[in-house]
Structures are given as C-alpha cells and as structure tokens.
Amino acid sequence: MASKTKTTLADSVKQLEKIENQFETLQILNEEGEVVNEAAMPDLSDEQLQELMKRMVYTRILDQRSISLNRQGRLGFYAPTAGQEASQLASQFALEKEDFILPGYRDVPQIIWHGLPLYQAFLFSRGHFHGNQIPEGVNVISPQIIIGAQYIQAAGVALGMKKRGAKSVAITYTGDGGSSQGDFYEGINFAGAYKAPAIFIVQNNRFAISTPVEKQTSAKTIAQKAVAAGIPGIQVDGMDALAVYAAVREARERAVNGEGPTLIETLTYRYGPHTMAGDDPTRYRTADLDNEWEKKDPLVRFRKFLETKGLWNEDMENEVIERAKEEIKDAIKKADEQPKQKVTDLISFMYEEMPNHLEEQYEIYKEKESK
Amino acid sequence: MAQMTMIQAITDALRTELRNDPNVLVFGEDVGVNGGVFRATEGLQKEFSEDRVFDTPLAESGIGGLAIGLALQGYRPVPEIQFFGFVYEVMDAISGQMARMRYRSGGRYSSPVTIRSPFGGGVHTPEMHADSLEGLMAQQPGLKVVIPSTPYDAKGLLISAIRDNDPVIFLEHMKLYRSFRQEVPEEEYTIPLGKAEVKREGKDLTIVTYGAMVHESLKAAEELEKEGHSVEVIDLRTVMPFDIETIVASIEKTGRAIVVQEAQKQAGMASQIVAEINDRAILNLEAPVLRVAAPDTVFPFSQAETVWLPNYKDVIETAKKVLTF
Ligand SMILES: Cc1ncc(C[n+]2csc(CCOP(=O)(O)OP(=O)(O)O)c2C)c(N)n1
Ligand SMILES: [Mg+2]
Numbered sequence: 001m002a003s004k005t006k007t008t009l010a011d012s013v014k015q016l017e018k019i020e021n022q023f024e025t026l027q028i029l030n031e032e033g034e035v036v037n038e039a040a041m042p043d044l045s046d047e048q049l050q051e052l053m054k055r056m057v058y059t060r061i062l063d064q065r066s067i068s069l070n071r072q073g074r075l076g077f078y079a080p081t082a083g084q085e086a087s088q089l090a091s092q093f094a095l096e097k098e099d100f101i102l103p104g105y106r107d108v109p110q111i112i113w114h115g116l117p118l119y120q121a122f123l124f125s126r127g128h129f130h131g132n133q134i135p136e137g138v139n140v141i142s143p144q145i146i147i148g149a150q151y152i153q154a155a156g157v158a159l160g161m162k163k164r165g166a167k168s169v170a171i172t173y174t175g176d177g178g179s180s181q182g183d184f185y186e187g188i189n190f191a192g193a194y195k196a197p198a199i200f201i202v203q204n205n206r207f208a209i210s211t212p213v214e215k216q217t218s219a220k221t222i223a224q225k226a227v228a229a230g231i232p233g234i235q236v237d238g239m240d241a242l243a244v245y246a247a248v249r250e251a252r253e254r255a256v257n258g259e260g261p262t263l264i265e266t267l268t269y270r271y272g273p274h275t276m277a278g279d280d281p282t283r284y285r286t287a288d289l290d291n292e293w294e295k296k297d298p299l300v301r302f303r304k305f306l307e308t309k310g311l312w313n314e315d316m317e318n319e320v321i322e323r324a325k326e327e328i329k330d331a332i333k334k335a336d337e338q339p340k341q342k343v344t345d346l347i348s349f350m351y352e353e354m355p356n357h358l359e360e361q362y363e364i365y366k367e368k369e370s371k
Numbered sequence: 372m373a374q375m376t377m378i379q380a381i382t383d384a385l386r387t388e389l390r391n392d393p394n395v396l397v398f399g400e401d402v403g404v405n406g407g408v409f410r411a412t413e414g415l416q417k418e419f420s421e422d423r424v425f426d427t428p429l430a431e432s433g434i435g436g437l438a439i440g441l442a443l444q445g446y447r448p449v450p451e452i453q454f455f456g457f458v459y460e461v462m463d464a465i466s467g468q469m470a471r472m473r474y475r476s477g478g479r480y481s482s483p484v485t486i487r488s489p490f491g492g493g494v495h496t497p498e499m500h501a502d503s504l505e506g507l508m509a510q511q512p513g514l515k516v517v518i519p520s521t522p523y524d525a526k527g528l529l530i531s532a533i534r535d536n537d538p539v540i541f542l543e544h545m546k547l548y549r550s551f552r553q554e555v556p557e558e559e560y561t562i563p564l565g566k567a568e569v570k571r572e573g574k575d576l577t578i579v580t581y582g583a584m585v586h587e588s589l590k591a592a593e594e595l596e597k598e599g600h601s602v603e604v605i606d607l608r609t610v611m612p613f614d615i616e617t618i619v620a621s622i623e624k625t626g627r628a629i630v631v632q633e634a635q636k637q638a639g640m641a642s643q644i645v646a647e648i649n650d651r652a653i654l655n656l657e658a659p660v661l662r663v664a665a666p667d668t669v670f671p672f673s674q675a676e677t678v679w680l681p682n683y684k685d686v687i688e689t690a691k692k693v694l695t696f
Contacts, residue, residue: 076673077497105497127495127673145499146457147429177400177429181460210405211426277496284404343678346668357637361666369678 020220028242033304061324080272086298087266090241094248102150102172118331148181158196177208197255210284226263238266269293380522384529399451435464455490456499470513491544495673503634509611520585527562567614573603580631591686626657636664658696
C-alpha cells in the first residue's frame, strides 16, 4: 500500500518537472540584436519597426524626466519604467485602438500610447482627478493601485466584448508579485471558463518591491500558472520587443477568433526604484544583478537590429529625444494650467444625484474653499 | 531613556515581544530584508532569523488566512498589512474568520493575532493608502481596534496588543511615524487596551479624539485657552472597546463635548461615541455633542487632501458652537 502511494506521487513529481521544463522562453532578438528565431518573426513593416523604436526611446526619456520632475516636487506618485519598455510598449503596439487596456500603476506608458494625453498622465501622478477622466474613444481605465484588481475586471471587459460580438480584446497587466493575488487566479480562470477574449500579461521584473520572485511562488515560471486555468501560457523574453510583440499579436488573434484568453509572462527588469517614495533597491538587489540585466537592455538590442537593417541612426534618435523633451515640457505646462481640484469637485462625483447630506456638505466646503 | 519616533517605538515593541515569546511571528509584504516600506521591522529578520520574521507572497487575504492557521498551531502572529487601504482584500479573514473564531468554537479556539497597518492622511499617497477605516473594523464584534497617538503609547499598546488573546487591529498613523520624538523607556512596559488617557485637563469642554486628531485637538485647546476656555482632551487610544467611563467622568465635570475624528462623518466612530454619551450622560449635558469629521466622499485624490482633512481650525469652530450654545 505505502509503496504504491509513493510511486504515484513520484510520478506526479516527475510530471510537474516535465511540465515546468516545457515552458521555454520565447526570444527573437538576442542581446546583440541578432535574429535567433526567424520562424517567430512577426510581420512588421519597416515603418512599424521604426515607430516601435521611437516609442521606446521616447518613453525612456519620459521616464528620466518624470523622475527628475518628481524630485523637484513637480510630479507626485511615480513608478519608474526604464528596463520594461519592450514589455510595455511592444505589447501595446500589438493592439488595435478598440482593444481595452486595464493597467497597473507602472503601466502608464501603455495607456499614453493608447491615447491618454500626456498632461493627464501627469495629473494622475499629481493626484488630480482629471488625470483619471479618460477621454471618449480612448479605451483604457486609469492605473489600478490595488494589485490584481484589474485582472478579474479584464475578464469582465472581455466577456462584455464577446457578448457584444466585438472583434476586440481586453488586455491587463500585473507583476510577478501580482501573480500571487487571488484576483490573478480568478481572472485567468473566469476568462478561461467563458473563453473570453482577454490577454493577461505578467511583467516579471524579478521583484515585488523588495521581495524576489523566488519567494513569491515555488512555480518555476509564472506562465505555467495558465495550465491550472486551462488556458495557454507563454514565457517571453521581456527585453525583446519582437518576442513580446509576436506573443501578444498571436494571443490577440486567438482571442478575437473565439479561442479564449492567453497568459503571457515577460521576463524583464526595472532599473530604477520601485516608486519614487523612498524605495532603496540597494537594500535588496546587488549591483551585479543590475548589470546583468542592463546588458539585456531592450533599446540597445532593438537599436542594433534596426541599425543593421539600415532603419535607424543617431539623427533619428536625437530627433525623438528632442520631440519627447518638447512635448513633456508642454504637457507639464498644460497640467499646471489645470484648475486646482476642490473638495466640492469630489463631493459632486460621489453619486449621480447628490443626496441631501452631501448637498449640505457641498455648501460648507464651497464656503471654505472660496476663502 | 531613549528619544524615539513612533516608528522606532513600534520596532522596539516588536523586538521586545519577539524576544519575550518564541511564538511571536512577524510577517507580511517586504517586512524581511527590506524592513518594511516604513522600516517598522528594520533589523528584525537579521536578529531573529527568517523563521520568525518573513516575507509573504503578495496577497493580503493570504496573509490573513495564514495568520489564522498559525494561531491554530499555537503561534502568536503579528502580520503587517502594508497599507490599511488594502484591508478590503483581507476582510473575510479578519471579519468573517478571526473575529468569530472564539465565538464559533465556543471558546475552544481563538485568534491571538495583531494586525499592524499604516493609515492616515496628510502624506500624499496614491489612492487606497491613507483611508481611516477604524469604523469599519470597530463595527465587527470580536475585534479590538487600537490607534496610538505618541511613540510612548505606541510601544506600550503594541506590546499589550500582541499579548492579547483576541484579534487586535493596530493602526499606525503615517503622519505620526516620524513627526516627533519622545522619551520611550528601553525596558518593556504595557498600556492596557481599552483605557483612554486625559491628555489635558479642563473645565468647560471635553474633546474626545484619537490618532493624529489628538494633536490637532491639543493645538485647538491651546488656542481656546487663550480666549479663556478651559478644554479637556481625551485620547481614546483604543477605539474599540472604548473607554466610556473616562468620557462620562469628564463630561460630568465639563457638561459639554465634541468628538473629533479624521474619518468621514458617515457611520463612523464619532457617531458611536456620541450615541454612548447620550445614553449615559444626557442629563449632564448643557449642549448637544457635535462632531468634527471629514466630508462624506472617499478619501480624496492627494491634491485636495489639505482642505479635506479636519484640522485644529475645524476643531475650534465646532468647539465654539458647543461652548456658546
Ligand atoms: C493589494 C495591494 N497590496 C499591496 C500593495 C503595495 N504594493 C505596491 S506595488 C507592490 C509590489 C508589486 O510587485 P509586482 O507585482 O511584482 O509589480 P512591480 O511593482 O514589480 O511592477 C506592493 C506590495 C498594493 N498596491 N496593493
Ligand atoms: Mg515585479
């Protein structure tokens, strides 16, 4: 009896190992910018390749400027993005305008490229409600602060699209830490159960604030968590824009063809601190690890790839940098011009129709704020 | 004696109880190597090993459920919820499970868990970090809710909370973490849960408050003093169960009272306190008991925080209404 149980379990252990080892990392461009997987190469025109590079360069500048604006007290809450450009921008680049993005707090670049005006992104950072007033026709919701909440909402957005017969997808993002939340499992499971057109991205940047991914789970990959939900999962090199693009594009096709959701784990790294509110990465990361990842830089390798093809040069790069700086300056100016938000504004957003007690409070705060 | 900030006093209390009781376990998101995002657990993993001070995966419901299970195994968990706005993620573990454990098992099991968590406005956090949710907790029978206003109280109350055999929600106001230092004994001491402290004696008006509003109320009392009003300020320290005896004794002397809270007005602690005062001391009152509270919106986006949060001027304004009634 006892030995039989043992044999069965031993088989399961082997099976787990086998399953885990099947999750290989999809890579198209290696660190030198060489194509190592021609078969997986996505179908992108030269202009599209250039556009993707422009966006990555632009967003790197935006990150640098945002950090310095934060230090000057001109921006508020900010979660740095450098290192994650391929994961963030190539995944958004694979979408269509009608697709709906449910971002986490670090995923501001994706929603900017999906149509959120830059000055509103700055207002979000400053804690001004207008930052969250998404313009009509921009299919995003403002960044979620509660880790994981967006995952299950994405299942709902996707199911809604399916019911309406729309040929679009919901895409949502979380991190390696976020993949431990109940909402993560519920999201992928619900979407799987309804075959809803959703794409679930986990940007595995190896740390959740200070907690390394090894302490987050005993699963060898996050992609394999898809197995339990009965949906496909794939791990991609998150520093490789082409691999990220290819995986998301294919997931999108499956989704709009009624084949259900996909979980995509992108292996990436955040170069900066967790947020600008006092995090000190030297407490939990080594310089060696930082260096190891900076060698994988998504911009460096994509730039090399494009240069080899004669699609990129220094002038083009400088032009993007100048444009970024200019637009950031204008956006900050526009954010500064926004009327200061008032408590009365917030009171008026609480309900469609203001209840009596709030009407009373509205008058009190109107008086206070007029002084 | 050492001069300590509130955050240092909290670390000191944790260290004291980790030393005193091998069953005390400290865990939560980033509490290990990182020492917590506010450094409340700084150095504790190093001193007590990862067996006793450890990081959890990122899931508040997991942290709460784990604490219940460890308590069933005889441990005394002191989990941290990184910011109290995330408590909604762990509401079932707290209100649906821990708070009912003793009752449900007819006294057979209990949940001697102390959940520590930062909260409170004025520090410009993103959404869902700063909310005052003590009223939500206080509505759940079976829980105790503690909110210190000074470093000295923080240490003594936290030690008591950890030693308490029922679940305690221990809320630490972020603005008070480093706003001032105070003499705090290095040796252990306790402050009983459920006991208020009269921070300032007075004859004309009683201000009942807790948390960061203690400091706004003291400031208001000083201002009012200059205008000839003698104001008593009571710091509840434990908001559930709260020390109604001390409040009533004060009102028997002053005949007038206001209650000050940082939380929104609707269905909060202040309402409960006013109701208890009316039940027990109505014949001592010369004026209705008024409340100072934030307006009934969700906690504001950070740019509007300053006006939204009650401050000493609001306290003075309401105090005067009651004093001149
Ligand atoms: C429900 C919830 N718990 C905790 C936090 C605090 N917090 C903010 S970011 C973070 C780590 C997230 O790590 P990960 O999911 O890996 O994303 P990353 O920040 O690395 O992009 C934590 C614990 C939160 N915002 N929401
Ligand atoms: Mg991470």
